[in-house]
Amino acid sequence: xxxxxxxxxxxxxxxxxxxxxxxxxxxxxxxxxxxxxxxxxxxxxxxxxxxxxxxxxxxxxxxxxxxxxxxxxxxxxxxxxxxxx
Amino acid sequence: xxxxxxxxxxxxxxxxxxxxxxxxxxxxxxxxxxxxxxxxxxxxxxxxxxxxxxxxxxxxxxxxxxxxxxxxxxxxxxxxxxxxxxxxxxxxxxxxxxxxxxxxxxxxxxxxxxxxxxxxxxxxxxxxxxxxxxxxxxxxxxxxxxxxxxxxxxxxxxxxxxxxxxxxxxxxxxxxxxxxxxxxxxxxxxxxxxxxxxxxxxxxxxxxxxxxxxxxxxxxxxxxxxxxxxxxxxxxxxxxxxxxxxxxxxxxxxxxxxxxxxxxxxxxxxxxxxxxxxxxxxxxxxxxxxxxxxxxxxxxxxxxxxxxxxxxxxxxxxxxxxxxxxxxxxxxxxxxxxxxxxxxxxxxxxxxxxxxxxxxxxxxxxxxxxxxxxxxxxxxxxxxxxxxxxxxxxxxxxxxxxxxxxxxxxxxxxxxxxxxxxxxxxxxxxxxxxxxxxxxxxxxxxxxxxxxxxxxxxxxxxxxxxxxxxxxxxxxxxxxxxxxxxxxxxxxxxxxxxxxxxxxxxxxxxxxxxxxxxxxxxxxxxxxxxxxxxxxxxxxxxxxxxxxxxxxxxxxxxxxxxxxxxxxxxxxxxxxxxxxxxxxxxxxxxxxxxxxxxxxxxxxxxxxxxxxxxxxx
Ligand SMILES: Nc1nc2c(ncn2[C@@H]2O[C@H](COP(=O)(O)OP(=O)(O)O)[C@@H](O)[C@H]2O)c(=O)[nH]1
Ligand SMILES: [Mg+2]
Numbered sequence: 113x114x115x116x117x118x119x120x121x122x123x124x125x126x127x128x129x130x131x132x133x134x135x136x137x138x139x140x141x142x143x144x145x146x147x148x149x150x151x152x153x154x155x156x157x158x159x160x161x162x163x164x165x166x167x168x169x170x171x172x173x174x175x176x177x178x179x180x181x182x183x184x185x186x187x188x189x190x191x192x193x194x195x196x197x
Numbered sequence: 198x199x200x201x202x203x204x205x206x207x208x209x210x211x212x213x214x215x216x217x218x219x220x221x222x223x224x225x226x227x228x229x230x231x232x233x234x235x236x237x238x239x240x241x242x243x244x245x246x247x248x249x250x251x252x253x254x255x256x257x258x259x260x261x262x263x264x265x266x267x268x269x270x271x272x273x274x275x276x277x278x279x280x281x282x283x284x285x286x287x288x289x290x291x292x293x294x295x296x297x298x299x300x301x302x303x304x305x306x307x308x309x310x311x312x313x314x315x316x317x318x319x320x321x322x323x324x325x326x327x328x329x330x331x332x333x334x335x336x337x338x339x340x341x342x343x344x345x346x347x348x349x350x351x352x353x354x355x356x357x358x359x360x361x362x363x364x365x366x367x368x369x370x371x372x373x374x375x376x377x378x379x380x381x382x383x384x385x386x387x388x389x390x391x392x393x394x395x396x397x398x399x400x401x402x403x404x405x406x407x408x409x410x411x412x413x414x415x416x417x418x419x420x421x422x423x424x425x426x427x428x429x430x431x432x433x434x435x436x437x438x439x440x441x442x443x444x445x446x447x448x449x450x451x452x453x454x455x456x457x458x459x460x461x462x463x464x465x466x467x468x469x470x471x472x473x474x475x476x477x478x479x480x481x482x483x484x485x486x487x488x489x490x491x492x493x494x495x496x497x498x499x500x501x502x503x504x505x506x507x508x509x510x511x512x513x514x515x516x517x518x519x520x521x522x523x524x525x526x527x528x529x530x531x532x533x534x535x536x537x538x539x540x541x542x543x544x545x546x547x548x549x550x551x552x553x554x555x556x557x558x559x560x561x562x563x564x565x566x567x568x569x570x571x572x573x574x575x576x577x578x579x580x581x582x583x584x585x586x587x588x589x590x591x592x593x594x595x596x597x598x599x600x601x602x603x604x605x606x607x608x609x610x611x612x613x614x615x616x617x618x619x620x621x622x623x624x625x626x627x628x629x630x631x632x633x634x635x636x637x638x639x640x641x642x643x644x645x646x647x648x649x650x651x652x653x654x655x656x657x658x659x660x661x662x663x664x665x666x667x668x669x670x671x672x673x674x675x676x677x678x679x680x681x682x683x684x685x686x687x688x689x690x691x692x693x694x695x696x697x698x699x700x701x702x703x704x705x706x707x708x709x710x711x712x713x714x715x716x717x718x719x720x721x722x723x724x725x726x727x728x729x730x731x732x733x734x735x736x737x738x739x740x741x742x743x744x745x746x747x748x749x750x751x752x753x754x755x756x757x758x759x760x761x762x763x764x765x766x767x768x769x770x771x772x773x774x775x776x777x778x779x780x781x782x783x784x785x786x787x788x789x790x791x792x793x794x795x796x797x798x799x800x801x802x803x804x805x806x807x808x809x810x811x812x813x814x
Contacts, residue, residue, distance in 0.1 A: 135619070135622070137265045137545050137546075138622050138624060140261075140263060140265060141260070141265065141624050142624065143381060144260035144261050144300075144303075144304075145260070145300070145624075145626065146299060146300050146303075146385070148382065148385065156407070156410065156414075157410060157411075157414040157415075157508075158416070159414060159416060159419075159508050159509060159511060159512065160416055160509070160511065160512030164512050164515075165416065165508070165509070165511055165512035166508055166511045166512075166521060166623050168410070168414060168508060168627060172297070172299045172300065173296055173297050173298075173299070173328075173330075174297050174300055174626060175406075175410075175626070175627040176624065176625065176626050176627065177504075177507075177508050177511075177521075177623060177624070177625045177626075177627055178622075178623065178624050179511070179515065179521075179622055179623050179624075181622075182622065182624065
C-alpha cells in the first residue's frame with residue numbers, strides 16, 4: 113500500500129521507497145528526516161480541499177509534511193515492524 | 198579577525214541554536230556576511246568564568262554535512278575549516294532537541310566524527326518532559342564519549358554548566374574522533390540505539406500538538422481558522438492603533454505649534470514645520486500599526502503556527518508551480534520584502550526560489566501601510582458593515598488579498614515562461630506548538646521599532662528634505678499667478694511626468710510624491726504632506742488640517758482608488774531592488790522585476806480609474 117492510501121492514525125512501517133521517483137535532494141531530505149525502509153510511520157493529516165494537499169505524517173517523535181507525489185513513492189505495510197519476525 | 202578562541206553552535210534546524218546563542222551572548226552580537234555568499238554570519242562574545250572572552254558563532258541549521266542550500270554549505274565548510282573568512286572552530290557546541298533524539302543524534306554522530314573538541318547541549322528538555330519523555334544525560338555522554346549538558350535555552354537553564362564545559366574543552370586536551378560506523382543507514386541505526394539507551398521513561402508523544410493540529414490542519418476548519426486569523430490581524434491594525442496614533446499626532450501638533458511660535462516666518466521655519474515635522478511626522482504616525490502587524494507575524498512564527506499555514510496553503514502554491522515552503526518568506530514579506538527575500542534561501546530549487554523572490558514585493562509590506570492607511574482614512578467612511586466589521590479594515594484586507602492574488606497569477610505566468618522548470622516540492626518538519634515568551638516577542642517588536650525609526654530618521658528624512666528643497670526653489674516671484682509648487686524644480690519635473698500619469702487619473706501632486714517614493718514607499722505620504730503643507734502656507738487655517746482632510750479636498754474618489762491600486766504593485770523601494778540584485782547575483786532579475794511591477798502598477802491604476810469613473814464614483 114502507498115503512504116497516500118494509508119488510513120489516518122493507522123500505525124505502519126515503511127516497506128520500500130522508490131528513490132528513483134524522487135529528486136536527489138528530496139530523497140536526501142527524506143532520509144535525513146528518518147524516512148527510510150523499516151521506519152515506523154503514521155499518517156496524521158491530509159491537507160487541502162479535495163484531497164490534493166500535502167500529507168503530514170509522524171516518523172518517530174517528529175512530524176513532517178510532504179506532497180502527495182512524494183508520499184506515493186513510499187510503500188508501507190500496516191502493523192508494527194517488530195512483530196513481523 | 199579576533200584572536201579569541203572560536204566556538205561554533207551547530208545542529209539541526211529548530212534545535213534551539215539561536216536561542217542558546219542569544220542566552221549565552223546577551224546583547225553582545227555582531228551580524229555580518231560570509232564573503233562571496235549571501236549567508237549571514239552571526240557572532241557574539243561569551244565570557245568564561247575566568248573572564249577569558251570567546252567568540253561564539255551561530256551556524257545555519259542543517260540536517261547533515263551534505264548541503265542542499267547555500268546556508269547549509271556554509272555550515273559544512275566552517276566545521277571542516279574550509280570556509281573563507283572563518284577559522285576552523287576551536288570547539289563545537291552540538292545542539293540537539295531532546296524530544297527528537299533519533300534524528301538529531303544522527304547528525305551529532307556525523308559531527309563527532311570530525312574530531313573537534315565537542316560538547317553536546319541537550320536542549321528543550323522542558324518540552325521533552327512536557328511530552329512525557331525522560332532522558333539520562335549520563336548515558337548519552339557515555340555512549341557519545343563527550344560531555345552532555347541538559348539545557349533549556351529559553352529559560353537560561355543549564356547555561357553555567359555549558360559555559361564550564363566549553364571552558365574545559367578550550368584547555369588543550371587531546372581530541373578524539375568517534376569513528377563513524379559505515380554508511381548512512383548504519384549511522385542512523387547507531388543513533389537510534391543510543392537514543393533508546395538514553396530514554397528513562399517515555400509516553401506517547403505530542404498529545405497537545407496532535408490535538409490542536411486536528412483542527413488547525415483540517416482542510417475546512419483549518420482554512421477558516423487561517424483566514425480568520427489574517428482577518429483579525431487586519432482589523433486589529435486599525436482597531437488597536439487609534440489611541441497611540443492620536444497621541445503621536447498630538448505630539449507632532451504641539452511641536453509644530455511651538456516651532457511656529459518660536460521662529461519668525463522664513464525658510465528655517467518652513468524647513469522645520471513643512472519638511473521635518475509634517476514630512477517625517479506623517480510617517481512616524483504609522484509606527485503603532487506597523488508594530489501591531491509585526492506582533493501578529495512574530496506570534497505566528499513563535500507559536501509554530503507559520504509552518505501549519507504553509508501546510509494549508511501548499512495546495513494553492515502547488516497549483517501556481519511554487520513550493521509550499523515559499524509561503525513562509527511570502528508571509529514575512531507582509532512585514533518587509535527584504536527579510537522575506539533573504540528567507541527564500543531555504544528553498545532548494547533555484548527556479549522555485551527565483552519565482553518566489555520575484556513575487557515577494559507583491560506582498561503588501563508594512564511600508565505600504567502608511568500609504569493605504571492615509572488614503573483609506575481620508576476616502577473610506579469609518580462605517581460598520583455589520584457583525585462588528587469595519588469598512589476600513591475590510592478595504593485594507595481586500596488590498597492585501599489583491600496583492601496575494603496578483604502574486605499567484607504572476608507566479609503562474611512566470612513558471613510557464615521565464616522560470617520554467619520542474620514543479621516545486623514541499624518537505625518540512627512541523628515543530629511542536631508552544632507559547633511564545635513575552636520577552637522574546639517584546640524584543641522582536643523593539644528591534645522592529647528601532648529599524649523603522651532609523652529609516653524615518655535617515656532615508657525618509659533625507660528624501661523629505663531633498664523634496665522640500667526642490668519644492669522651495671526657485672522661489673516664485675511675489676504676487677505671481679503660478680503657485681510656489683508649480684514654479685519649483687520638483688513641480689516642473691512632476692508636471693512633465695504627469696503627462697504619462699494623467700491618463701490613469703493621477704494629478705501633479707501624486708507625480709510629485711512618486712519620485713521621492715523610489716527611496717521607500719512610505720515617503721509618498723511624507724511627500725504629500727510636505728506638498729500640501731507648503732501649498733497651505735498662505736492660508737493659516739488650512740495648516741491646521743490633517744493630511745487626510747487635505748487629500749479629500751483635492752482628489753476625486755477615482756484618483757484615490759487608482760492611487761491605492763498603484764501601490765498594490767508599486768515597485769519602488771531601493772532596498773528591495775538591492776537585495777534582489779544581491780540574491781540573484783546580477784542586475785538582470787531586479788531590472789526584470791522593476792519592469793514588470795511598473796507595467797502592472799500602471800495597468801491596475803488605469804483600470805481602477807477608468808472603471809470608477811465609468812461607474813460615476
Ligand atoms: N520550550 C523550549 N523552547 C525552546 C528551547 N530552545 C529554543 N526554543 C524555541 O524553539 C524555537 C526554535 O529555536 P531557535 O533558537 O530558533 O532554533 P535554531 O533553528 O536552532 O536556531 C524557538 O521558538 C525557540 O524559542 C528550549 O530549551 N525550550
Ligand atoms: Mg537559528
